[in-house]
Amino acid sequence: MDENLIDDYARLLFDYHFLKQPLKKADCIFVLGSHDPSVADYAAQLYNEGFASYIIFSGGVVRPIGELRNTEPKSEAEAFFDIAVRHGVPAEAILLENAATNTGENFIFTKKLLKDRKLNFNSFILIQKPYMIRRTYATAMVQFKEYDFVVSALPDTYDSYLTRCLKEGISKERVISNMTGDLQRLKIYPAKGFLIPMEIPDEVWTAYEQLLMLGFEGRMATQV
Structure with missing residues (x-):
């Protein structure tokens, strides 16, 4: 081979998958769950650079992630929370959605979270792994079309x-x-x-x- x-x-x-869109400031950084800790690193970086005042981590799959793989297993959202806090993001700036198990549910359950919390966020930076950016965009155009959003990933x-x-x-x-x-x-x-x-x-x-x-x-x- x-x-x-x-x-x-x-x-x-x-x-092809790594669809590039220009970054712009938003109400919230919305991170879709995965096995890749770099998405949480990147979300924290954007928060610390002032791109948004809040971060939502969505992901209910329990799996080992990055440096946390040898600790007690946590949901993707909880593991990403730990990474972001370690990078200096205040805990009160982070919202967790702990039920989603796929990309569609990331959007569906996060919209429910926004409604339940009465959060009037209108614009988002959607973050995923580079090779899931195009599918994240295509899904958001169906599931999240009422919001203003851009998709982004750690440059790679x-x-x-x-x-x-x-x-x-x-x-x-x-x-x-x-x-x-x-x-x-x-x-x-x-x-x-x-x-x-x-x-x-x-x-x-x-x-x-x-x-x-x-x-x-x-x-x-x-x-x-």
Whole structure:
């Protein structure tokens, strides 16, 4: 198996998924849950730079995350809370949504949290891993369309992101399988009403098919 060829295919997917939008100040930074602690690091950075006055961490999946992987397991939101506080974000500036188990629920349950708390936030910076930014945007255009938002992730290339993941104990196979899984979702989820359609360039789809043939299909969604 040619690792350079695999990386070339994976780099095409990464660059496609990492939709770039200009940052602007917002009422709140909204972080969608994942296994990647860098999203919490980035949220704290933006908070400390004055981009928003509040952070919402959404994610109910309990899993080991970053430096916290050897501590008592916590939900994604709780683990991200700990990371943000360690970076100097005041606890009172953080809201936790601890029930969501997927991207759609991140939006649905966070909207419920806003309503229940009577919070009149109108603008958001949505934060996720780089290769989930396009799907986050496409989902928000359905689930969060009444709000003003931009999507953002810690600036990265495929190579720098993969290097950091390997240091965190996240394998290359998992990263690439996550990316093929996200592209599959971008293809099939519009028909289910989960997100808006996004044009997928032919070269990106060809790279996706090649990666599937090479076995990077461990994170695919069911199509039923």
